[in-house]
Amino acid sequence: MSELAVGDVVAEKTFDLNRGSLVRYAGASGDFNDIHYRDDVAISVGLPGVLAHGMLTMGLAIQPVVEWLGGDSGRVLDYQVRFTRPVLVDATAGASITVVAKVGVLDDAGARIDLTVTFNGDTVLGKAQARVAL
């Protein structure tokens, strides 16, 4: 990895979510908020429909980086995101989330990997950054 440079894309991946993905994440995480599987409840609180869990988006967005690190998440030292836009998951069409991971900073500690995470062309996570050991 010695020839890494700032701006290099180290990983890129698209994830296709459907309502089943949300139910699966609800069970795995214990977050059973109704807005992640019931349109009627989502609409009653002013949302356009069922949304993906923010933590599901955060959780999958780091996966291409872990793959790049050879599957060893022990090399992820710090990971942060800001939730800026919801991901609406249509009952039939689902939702596609695209992750692009780029080198933001290189230093003695390793690298800061900056993630661009988009849904329908809009960025859904802000300041999505992981510090990794190289």
Next chain:
Amino acid sequence: MNPELQGRAFAPTAPYLVGREKVREFARAVFSTSALNFDPAAAQAAGYADVVAPPTFPIVVQEATLAQLLAEPDAGIDFTRVVHGDQRFTYTRPIVAGDELTATLAVTSIKSLGGHSMVTSESTIVDATGAHVVTAISTLVVRGDE
């Protein structure tokens, strides 16, 4: 929201025992492809005692502390108005199956902005020996009256 929450001390949560199947279930749910999340032999070959939990798994342990915060009788937090603003994890090491973890909550900041309140809390997660594993930091945004 009650500004006096800032600096309040909370009791550590009951120990959470990390199960191998829970790690696998969570790993599948976040679309992991890493053998270290599923295969104990692969994890051991990489120097871990058992399967390794994905980076965002600490949310499962942190959740109990956020429930403590929302349940605080004088917090003045209306759960139906809470939105997750941001999230951060700072790791000493990854969580592995077999870990027995406890989390201790501290409210580090409370701010108001344009009718909304923002509460930032830090959950320090340690293992059975008391050694630090990961700190989970969340900002919850409580929407004001419309």
